[in-house]
Every structure is written in C-alpha cells, then in structure tokens.
Amino acid sequence: MIERCPLCAGPMRDRFRVRTFNVLRCDGCDLERAAPMPTEQELSALYAAGYFSGEGHGYQDYFGRERAIADEKARVRMDALERAGLERPARVLEVGAADGRFLLEAARRGFDATGVEWSREAREASDELVRERIFASLEDADGGQRDSSRRFDVFAAFDVIEHWRSPLEELAKVRERLSERALIAVVVPVIDNVNARAWPTSWDQYKPPEHLWFYSRKSIAKLIEQTLDAEVLSIECAWERAARVTDAVWGRRNAAQRLEAAITRTLVRAGILAQHSIEDSVLLIARRKAVR
Template identity: 30%
Template sequence: MACILCATDSFSEIGEKRGFTIVKCTNCGFVYTTPLPREEELIKATQKKASNFKPHVSLSRKIRYHFFASRIKRLFSQHDRIRLLEIGCNQGNFLSAIKSDKKFVATGIDLNSAALQYARSQGLHVLEGTLESHNFSSKSFDVVVALHVIEHLHDPIRTMTEINRLLSEGGMLITIVPCVTHIKARLAGIKWKYFGPPSHLWYFSPKTFALLLEKTGFAPVYSSCFYNRAHLKTIARKG
C-alpha cells in the first residue's frame, strides 16, 4: 500500500503484529499498517466494544482531563462563545470538564452507543456515528478536539479535510496521537504498546503529523511530544 502522505510505494518493514505488517515509508518516514482493514470492519469492531462498556475513569485520568480542559479555556479566554466538537468523546469525560465554562457550546460524537447513553445521562449533547455520517454544515464549529482518535481512522485525510470544512475561519484543531519517535517507542520496537492493529493504523512523528496538517489545509500553531508519555499534542489553525 502506498504512503497516504507522499504517495511513495516504497517502504521498509518494522515488524508484524496480529496478522498485519507495520511499515515505514522510505521517502517521508511515515509509519503505517498494511494491509488496511475495510472501514466496515473497523466500525463493527468499535461498536462491538459497547457491550463491555462500564462508566469509569481513574482519578489520575480525571485530573488530566480537567487540566487539559483548563488549558483550552485559557486559549479561548478572549472569546464570548465557542462552538466545540469532540470527535471520539466516549463517555464524555472531556466534555464534562469543558462544560463548566458556559461560553463553550459543546457537542460530542462517538460510535459507542453505551458510552453515549451514559454521557447523555450526565447532561451532555452527544451524537452517535462517524463524523462524515452527520453532514454538519460548513463552519459549524470554532474548535474541534480529537484525543487519541486520528490513529484509529480508516482515512485520516478524508476526516481531517472534513474537519477543516466544519471549522470557522481561523478555527482550531486540537489533537493528541501516539508519538512514534518517542524514546519509549524507539526502545520497544515492534513491542511498543501503541503498535496495535487493527485498532491503531497510523503512527505519527512531529514531522509526519505536520505533513498531514499541510495536506488537509491546516497550519501548525504548537506541537510537543510529552517527555514522560509517548503522546504528540498538536494545536493547528485552519489555513
């Protein structure tokens, strides 16, 4: 399978996992899974997990959500009203943290029906399905948040392009993805915990995520790979 970022069909193999091969593009360095599962299989696998859903979040994770929400609140402190969409909201932990600031009009979207049922019981506005299935109007949101979502997508270029369409002029995209160039990933090799097809399909570095942003009409504002966690946090503006 050719690289989705640069269209090069030359790659080196990193290793095999769960019947899939993890490869690295010899041109741009993008790391990805081949063969790519069918999108219908990915959606069914995600929905199947709903039967095992139990509403729970650890105290440490709850603290991280509130800290992350507080950073976003400061980022938009000069705005009167912010229309926010979280893709992959699950049970709504981040939405619960952000809604304490009344200026945020927040919507979540996810495939897990059981998690969404719990989110609604907490007074959150959430929708079931994929982003593309809802056909939102252009410029419907001022900020889109996707925390550990993009690595799961069947077609990240399609979804990122759709996010760009949904954002207002100057709108912001805030993401977290696993960082494949983090020291933990380098040391673990194919045993790295985030090499997890078919759930995880794409593995970004700061360089290759910047290529994805450029290809889908975004300009990076901030990017950092957490020193103690193999997570790449990025803030980008609609170009």
C-alpha cells in the first residue's frame, strides 16, 4: 500500500534508509517521514530519564554547560517575536519547554508564560520563577478551560515538532487554544542543505526514532499555514554549518575547518552558494489569519 502525504495526499515514496528506518518522501510538498513510525511506548522509553543529561540519545548536559547557549537562543527568539509585533500583555505558550529557559526570558520581559514539557526531569530542573507554570500536558496547561479569554497569543516550539509522531493532530490541539491573531515561532531542522539533499546519510539530523518527520523551508511553511490557519511572516537561519565537508571528516575544530568555513561564507556572500545549502535549521515566524 502506498503511504499518502498528510499535507497533499500525494504518494510518499522510499528515498533512502538510515539506522533501521526508511525515509519516505512526498515530491509535491518536500515533506519526509521515517517509516515505520515507532509506537508511543517506544517513544516513552526513548525520552525517559537521562535524555537531557547524556545517558541516552539526546543531549549531553542540557541543564549545565548547554544552558548558556539556551539562554542566548531564548533572547534571539523573543527578539524575533517582538519584531513581529508581539506586545504586552500576552499569553505565551511553549510546547516542549525543556527546563524553561525561553519561558524564563518571556517572563522577564513581562509576558505571561506557560509551558508544556513531558519530561519530569526537565520540569524539575527549571527556574523557580517558571516551574509552576510548566505542565506535563497541553490539557493541564489550560486547566481544561478553553474559553476565549484563556487562549494563548503565542505558540512556540523549538526543536520539537520533528519529534512528534502525529504533527497534524498535535497542531490541531494547539490551534484550539490559540487566539485569533496569535503569533507562531517554530524552530526545526531543514533538509535544504547539501548534506540532506545530496548525501542524506551524512546529515546528523536524519536521526529516527528521535526525529520522525523531516521538513524543508517549503514543507514547514505549508504545515504551519495549513494546520494553524496562519501566514508565514519570515523564515531565517537558526543554525548553519559552514565547514560541512571537514566537519564530516574530522568532527572537531581545526585549521582546515576554519579555512573551509571562511571560503564557504565568502561564496555565500558573493551569491555563488545559496544560504540554504549550509543551513541546518530555521526559525519560522507566522501569524494566524483573522477570521473573516
């Protein structure tokens, strides 16, 4: 049986194999997914204690050494939302909040911040200022009250959507909880770079069962527009690797990598190489369309 693309119903065909999964692709939308999809139970085991602290698949030391990086990213992301017109007062919802560094930045800027984080380990590692505002599920986060005065004015999800088994269903649940003109901020890895396009098994973000859906600039825009009734305002680079070839060979900083990065950046500035060819992830900002 041919798998159907959830965005356009077109055929999703086998593209390549990585780890023990196939990656299927819709040529119409540029959307890709892992197959077979792991079960809920398999995913629960994957994200059990240790995911954020170097014991499993995930991060090495998310609550320690990686925190300064998280704080810098939080500032960049809040800046992007404020540039897009976010004004106080506003209720900010982050799904996949981890230890809440983005929520902390939002709270410091005077916004009402609420988070959803499945991992108890991550919730408990969050700052006291936001700990009580981070819930285990979306249902807990809105207290079951979905009247319009309780809706969220911002939906944020950073490095999260690609982990979901059923992104359309999850986003439909988010949509019910958003205000009419809510802003959306999403970071996802994108498959527009040369590794993902030309040598897919060399790209480290093709990592099922952690990442299950793979987006490009085009397909993430389509997903957000379709599921949240939104209009994309901007897509900017969130993470790039200018030394792609030497990174793959040596995997650590050295003179050859610095040289490759310098040459690559020069080629991008000169317009010879496209920016998207060195991008690993993007920050997308969108706004829900007013109901007519």
